[in-house]
Amino acid sequence: MAEDKTKIQEDTRKILVKWKTKRGSLIMALHEIQGAFGYVPWDAMEVVAEELKIPMAQIYSVLTFYNYFKLTAPGKVVISICDGTACHIKGGQSVIEAFEKELGVPAGTTTEDGLFYIQIVRCLGCCGLAPVVVVNGKTYGRVTPLDAPKIVAEWRETMAKEGV
Amino acid sequence: MVELSQEQIEKLKALGRTQKENLIKLGEEFKEKVKNYKASIYTCNATSCHSGGAASVLDAFRESLTAAGLEADVRVVCTGCMGLCASGPLARVEIKGKKAVLYQHVTPDMARVIVSEHVVPALKTEGEVKTSDYLKKQELSLDLPFFTKQRKIVLRLLGHSDPEDLGEYIANGGYQGLMKALTMKPEEVLEIIKKSGLRGRGGGGFPTGTKWEMLSKSPLVDGEKFMICNGDEGDPGAYMDSCILGGGSHAVLEGMMIGAYATGATSGWFYIRAEYPLAIQRMELAIKQAKRYGILGRNIFGTDFNFMADIRYGAGAFVCGEETALMSSVEGKRGTPRPRPPFPTQKGLFDKPTAINNVETLANVGPIMVNGPEWFSEVGTATSKGTKVFAITGKVKHSGLVEVPMGTTVGEMVNDIGGGTSSGKPFKAVQTGGPSGGVIPASELHMPLCYEELKKIGSMMGSGGMIVMDQDDSMVEIAKFYLGFTVDESCGKCAPCRIGGYQMLQLMKKIADGKGTKADVAKIKEIGNAMKKASLCGLGQTAPNPVLSTMKFFKNEYDALLIDGNEPDEENTEKQVKACNINTKK
Numbered sequence: 128m129a130e131d132k133t134k135i136q137e138d139t140r141k142i143l144v145k146w147k148t149k150r151g152s153l154i155m156a157l158h159e160i161q162g163a164f165g166y167v168p169w170d171a172m173e174v175v176a177e178e179l180k181i182p183m184a185q186i187y188s189v190l191t192f193y194n195y196f197k198l199t200a201p202g203k204v205v206i207s208i209c210d211g212t213a214c215h216i217k218g219g220q221s222v223i224e225a226f227e228k229e230l231g232v233p234a235g236t237t238t239e240d241g242l243f244y245i246q247i248v249r250c251l252g253c254c255g256l257a258p259v260v261v262v263n264g265k266t267y268g269r270v271t272p273l274d275a276p277k278i279v280a281e282w283r284e285t286m287a288k289e290g291v
Numbered sequence: 292m293v294e295l296s297q298e299q300i301e302k303l304k305a306l307g308r309t310q311k312e313n314l315i316k317l318g319e320e321f322k323e324k325v326k327n328y329k330a331s332i333y334t335c336n337a338t339s340c341h342s343g344g345a346a347s348v349l350d351a352f353r354e355s356l357t358a359a360g361l362e363a364d365v366r367v368v369c370t371g372c373m374g375l376c377a378s379g380p381l382a383r384v385e386i387k388g389k390k391a392v393l394y395q396h397v398t399p400d401m402a403r404v405i406v407s408e409h410v411v412p413a414l415k416t417e418g419e420v421k422t423s424d425y426l427k428k429q430e431l432s433l434d435l436p437f438f439t440k441q442r443k444i445v446l447r448l449l450g451h452s453d454p455e456d457l458g459e460y461i462a463n464g465g466y467q468g469l470m471k472a473l474t475m476k477p478e479e480v481l482e483i484i485k486k487s488g489l490r491g492r493g494g495g496g497f498p499t500g501t502k503w504e505m506l507s508k509s510p511l512v513d514g515e516k517f518m519i520c521n522g523d524e525g526d527p528g529a530y531m532d533s534c535i536l537g538g539g540s541h542a543v544l545e546g547m548m549i550g551a552y553a554t555g556a557t558s559g560w561f562y563i564r565a566e567y568p569l570a571i572q573r574m575e576l577a578i579k580q581a582k583r584y585g586i587l588g589r590n591i592f593g594t595d596f597n598f599m600a601d602i603r604y605g606a607g608a609f610v611c612g613e614e615t616a617l618m619s620s621v622e623g624k625r626g627t628p629r630p631r632p633p634f635p636t637q638k639g640l641f642d643k644p645t646a647i648n649n650v651e652t653l654a655n656v657g658p659i660m661v662n663g664p665e666w667f668s669e670v671g672t673a674t675s676k677g678t679k680v681f682a683i684t685g686k687v688k689h690s691g692l693v694e695v696p697m698g699t700t701v702g703e704m705v706n707d708i709g710g711g712t713s714s715g716k717p718f719k720a721v722q723t724g725g726p727s728g729g730v731i732p733a734s735e736l737h738m739p740l741c742y743e744e745l746k747k748i749g750s751m752m753g754s755g756g757m758i759v760m761d762q763d764d765s766m767v768e769i770a771k772f773y774l775g776f777t778v779d780e781s782c783g784k785c786a787p788c789r790i791g792g793y794q795m796l797q798l799m800k801k802i803a804d805g806k807g808t809k810a811d812v813a814k815i816k817e818i819g820n821a822m823k824k825a826s827l828c829g830l831g832q833t834a835p836n837p838v839l840s841t842m843k844f845f846k847n848e849y850d851a852l853l854i855d856g857n858e859p860d861e862e863n864t865e866k867q868v869k870a871c872n873i874n875t876k877k
Contacts, residue, residue, distance in 0.1 A: 150622075150641065151603075151621060151622040151623040151624075151641070152623055153623035153624070154603070154604065154606055154620065154623045155603060155604060155623070157606075158565060158604050158606070185624075188625055189623070189624065189625055192608065192625040192626065192782075193606030193607050193608050193626070194606070194607035194608065195565050195566075195605075195606035195607035196606060210527070211527030211528045212527045212528030212684070212685065212722070212725065212756070212758050212769075212772070212773075213527075213528040213684035213685050213690070213758060214528075215527075215772055216685050216686065216758065216760060216764055216769065217685070217686070248566070249525070249527040249607075249609075249776070250526075250527040250528055250529070250530065250566075251338070251342075251566065252338040252339070252530035252533045252534075252566075252567060253338050253339035253341075253342045253343075253376065253530075254339070254376065254528055254530060254682065254684035254685075254690060255339045255375075255376025255377040255378075255379055255684070255690050255691060256339060256342055256343060256376075256379075257684065257690075259342070261342075266342035266343075268342060268343060
């Protein structure tokens with residue numbers, strides 16, 4: 128893990144170069160860090176504190192305030208299920224339950240093998256396709272609970288092909 | 292900004308004048324370029340159609356046109372939102388001299404058929420083109436009330452142009468509003484906006500001209516004053532701002548710049564949800580293009596006006612749509628609101644005077660400058676001028692993005708534009724204003740959509756989300772859903788919202804589970820009224836709306852779930868509410 132830490136901190140330092148001189152840039156810097164690592168690692172936070180001269184406590188408070196930021200690494204396949212109003216009234220809740228049942232973990236968590244992560248999101252802006260599920264950037268529209276096992280199987284296969 | 296010598300400024304002004312000429316030339320070049328095309332295929336690539344596979348449809352169009360040797364004759368345009376999202380991906384074929392044809396649910400295979408059966412024969416043979424029944428079935432009439440009942444100002448170019456082509460925007464009158472404004476005095480520009488009657492489209496409906504006048508009166512602090520564009524569209528089920536930013540980013544930038552000129556603001560910020568990657572990408576591109584062509588920068592178009600703009604991402608906090616919370620978030624802090632006054636126009640972002648305007652509001656400004664305030668105020672009602680963009684979704688046939696004159700009735704929206712319920716079952720209610728709004732029941736179909744009427748009925752305009760519900764939807768369930776959302780999103784700073792919302796939700800759950808009583812309903816009303824009066828910001832003040840409004844219009848649904856629902860009402864409900872009002876009066 129020691130190597131990881133060095134790498135994370137080095138990369139973070141590079142990201143911060145352009146944000147150091149701008150005011151109020153903490154959230155933007157954190158966005159870029161999450162973009163690079165998939166989440167905001169503790170090791171990166173230490174560098175942010177040092178470079179932007181912001182106390183760790185404040186960084187942590189900002190990270191935990193906003194839903195968008197993750198403090199732990201998500202699974203390799205991120206299943207985002209929309210529970211915005213349009214999706215909700217078209218059966219979004221039953222889709223969430225179907226995925227939870229299929230993967231055996233509640234939303235907001237990663238499966239034990241570290242492969243799947245389920246998250247509930249509020250509106251993806253394509254209400255015409257409700258209910259909507261997005262898996263690693265691929266959108267599935269008008270999803271029914273019966274689609275959940277199919278979508279999971281499809282991604283298991285994709286990941287197996289990629290050797291994950 | 293760095294101080295410059297008079298000589299340097301003169302040089303910059305000369306450059307600005309050249310840049311203005313270049314910009315006009317860019318528009319001319321675009322017109323020249325498209326003159327040679329014999330046909331155009333517009334393919335919607337906004338979020339909804341894109342998710343439905345529009346990118347591969349575009350590829351299929353391009354490939355088959357190349358195969359037919361028509362790539363130089365037909366322009367394939369990747370556009371912003373065309374509106375009828377439920378039928379996406381959408382593609383519109385325009386052959387010169389012929390009526391446009393709109394196709395729905397286009398797939399790559401269908402795109403190839405459209406080229407071979409429609410485009411190729413139309414360009415290579417004389418007379419009428421007969422397409423197969425297969426294609427006929429996929430045609431969507433442009434005479435549908437969905438299209439004819441709309442009046443487009445903000446969405447004018449969406450679906451009709453390439454949002455990434457600055458030349459096309461210029462050719463369509465883009466930045467004309469800014470150029471015109473820069474020939475006037477700032478106070479004259481303010482007067483035009485005031486006279487137009489434009490009001491904030493984010494929900495509150497505050498007159499834009501008045502807000503700008505307040506900012507113009509605030510002196511610069513450390514040489515700075517700001518404009519912020521609020522693109523933190525958190526209302527679940529609404530995506531107007533996402534589409535306006537994604538399909539018309541230059542129009543929003545232009546509106547902001549006109550505002551900056553009128554108020555003396557020195558720089559601007561676009562605050563956009565991180566969940567809207569396309570909107571962010573298009574805004575980034577617009578800023579880049581604007582810098583390159585001297586629209587942003589120093590001595591813009593050879594005048595004394597200087598302006599710069601930047602983007603900040605939201606991070607998934609609904610409360611950040613509230614202006615003081617938004618500013619805190621732009622500063623890189625937790626998005627918690629603070630009491631007003633001082634108003635942002637006095638002490639805003641980084642403690643400097645700031646005006647915060649919604650995306651749609653800003654997109655209206657350019658056209659108002661070009662066409663005049665009377666042109667704008669002719670549309671709409673006595674107090675709500677112009678048009679409003681709505682995202683009509685839920686159980687409605689034609690779910691999508693529409694722009695209608697203010698004062699359009701709920702019935703016209705649901706039945707004509709929306710085409711009735713998608714299930715064919717009776718329409719029950721429509722929710723406007725999202726988690727801050729309330730329901731409009733079927734009995735109020737004649738109600739005109741404008742700020743005052745919506746407020747009167749216990750809802751609000753909101754940013755323009757409109758969720759249609761049919762008889763199968765439980766109003767108690769939907770109210771509980773919204774309340775769950777606001778409780779989740781409460782920032783926790785003030786007690787009425789943090790504690791009130793939570794307690795209210797517990798009672799709502801109890802009722803939904805069939806364990807509630809009339810006393811619980813009374814308690815909910817009591818808490819709700821206290822929250823409305825005592826919460827710090829709009830989130831808490833409006834959070835009880837969905838519950839209170841469903842209780843008002845669908846009391847029978849609540850009663851049916853209550854243990855003592857069949858018993859006659861006691862009068863204490865009213866009394867309790869009254870007592871509560873007295874206790875919480877400020």
